[in-house]
Amino acid sequence: MDTPQQLSRSSLLLHWLVAIGMIGLTAVGLYMSRAEQWFLYPIHKSFGVLVLGLVLVRVVWRLRNGWPAQVAGGTAWEHRLAHAAHWLLIVLTLAMPISGMMHSGAGGHGIAVFGLQLVPSQHKPEAPGEAIPFNASVAEWGEALHEWLGYLLILTVTLHVAGALKHHWVYKDGVLRRMLGQRIKA
Ligand code: HEM
Numbered sequence: 001m002d003t004p005q006q007l008s009r010s011s012l013l014l015h016w017l018v019a020i021g022m023i024g025l026t027a028v029g030l031y032m033s034r035a036e037q038w039f040l041y042p043i044h045k046s047f048g049v050l051v052l053g054l055v056l057v058r059v060v061w062r063l064r065n066g067w068p069a070q071v072a073g074g075t076a077w078e079h080r081l082a083h084a085a086h087w088l089l090i091v092l093t094l095a096m097p098i099s100g101m102m103h104s105g106a107g108g109h110g111i112a113v114f115g116l117q118l119v120p121s122q123h124k125p126e127a128p129g130e131a132i133p134f135n136a137s138v139a140e141w142g143e144a145l146h147e148w149l150g151y152l153l154i155l156t157v158t159l160h161v162a163g164a165l166k167h168h169w170v171y172k173d174g175v176l177r178r179m180l181g182q183r184i185k186a
């Protein structure tokens with residue numbers, strides 16, 4: 001269990017695995033779609049579905065255990081902003097893989113996890129590079145959400161990391177050290 005002085009192994013592991021997954025998938029997603037690196041698509045989708053599994057465990061864990069206790073440093077409005085950012089990050093960790101799956105699944109491109117097919121693809125026999133959507137409007141919504149929520153994720157994570165560094169360097173409190181696994185004085 002989390003205590004005000006120390007976060008549990010589960011909280012630490014889930015925070016950092018999901019953080020690395022989300023940052024890595026954002027970087028790969030932006031690169032592959034702009035540089036048209038088609039070989040990266042199945043890798044992005046496979047890791048994306050696996051990260052969704054971790055995110056679901058994390059959400060249940062967070063809702064059952066509550067948020068980590070607040071550390072003293074920072075003003076009241078900064079605490080409110082940080083709390084809002086944590087909620088937004090949790091929602092975005094769910095919305096990003098779900099919108100990606102709407103885009104790929106409903107768009108007829110298929111979803112597979114390292115070769116294990118979850119949703120079949122549906123390609124045009126005369127043009128195998130193109131897909132026939134199962135539901136074009138769901139696919140279009142998914143595509144637009146995946147792109148725009150991706151930009152919102154980048155903004156929110158930037159703010160979140162800036163906040164963590166401000167705690168560490170300006171307030172010199174234990175917020176970042178506690179998330180790195182250390183026991184702090186609360
Ligand atoms: C290098 C990147 C990151 C750093 C340095 C970092 C640092 C931190 C720190 C210090 C806390 C503790 C805040 C507190 O005690 O109130 C925290 C909490 C949190 N972080 Fe991050 N974080 C990073 C990336 C991410 C990413 C990418 C996400 C999700 C997309 C994320 C989601 C959260 C959430 C939801 C919390 C609330 C507490 C919890 O649920 O564990 N973080 N982070």
Ligand code: HEM
Binds near residue numbers: 033
């Ligand atoms: C789990 C977290 C995920 C993150 C953070 C993420 C992030 C991103 C980002 C930032 C882009 C670039 C979007 C753009 O500017 O057009 C992208 C592209 C893409 N993602 Fe994800 N993604 C995730 C999961 C998934 C999943 C689960 C799927 C499907 C199963 C998926 C399918 C795609 C596809 C097909 C593209 C290319 C879109 C295009 O070419 O227009 N993503 N992803």
